[in-house]
Amino acid sequence: MAKKTLSDLSSEELYELAREREMQEAEEAKEAVRAQVDELRAKRREIVARQRKELAAIDAEIRALGGRGGRAKRRGRSGGSATDHVLEIVQGSKKITTKEIKAELENRGVVANNLAQTLAYLKRMGKVTSPSRSVYAPA
Numbered sequence: 001m002a003k004k005t006l007s008d009l010s011s012e013e014l015y016e017l018a019r020e021r022e023m024q025e026a027e028e029a030k031e032a033v034r035a036q037v038d039e040l041r042a043k044r045r046e047i048v049a050r051q052r053k054e055l056a057a058i059d060a061e062i063r064a065l066g067g068r069g070g071r072a073k074r075r076g077r078s079g080g081s082a083t084d085h086v087l088e089i090v091q092g093s094k095k096i097t098t099k100e101i102k103a104e105l106e107n108r109g110v111v112a113n114n115l116a117q118t119l120a121y122l123k124r125m126g127k128v129t130s131p132s133r134s135v136y137a138p139a
Contacts, residue, residue: 091138
């Protein structure tokens with residue numbers, strides 16, 4: 001079949017050519033966006049890796065000076081779950097406030113971001129009671 005010039009094409013053929021061209025341009029645009037996203041992701045990975053190295057160096061300096069390192073390091077040292085520590089602290093006294101529990105956990109090096117949930121769990125299990133607000137006693 002011989003190639004036709006634009007003036008020899010019918011309206012349907014012209015429409016089909018235009019649609020094909022639009023689809024081709026859309027695919028090229030998608031490919032360009034994908035390449036840009038991949039480039040940005042690689043850049044982000046490099047920045048995160050560099051930041052982690054810098055934070056590790058700072059944490060090492062802090063530990064060398066006798067301070068605490070990063071948060072992840074503190075979790076493993078506690079020796080038992082936070083729930084066990086909270087129960088032990090409450091059972092060691094007649095009545096204790098949440099502030100005192102939090103202070104004792106901090107002294108032990110236990111992270112207690114969810115102290116309220118832990119105390120609610122122990123209360124539901126019947127291991128501690130709450131005679132008044134923010135005050136707990138062993139059951």
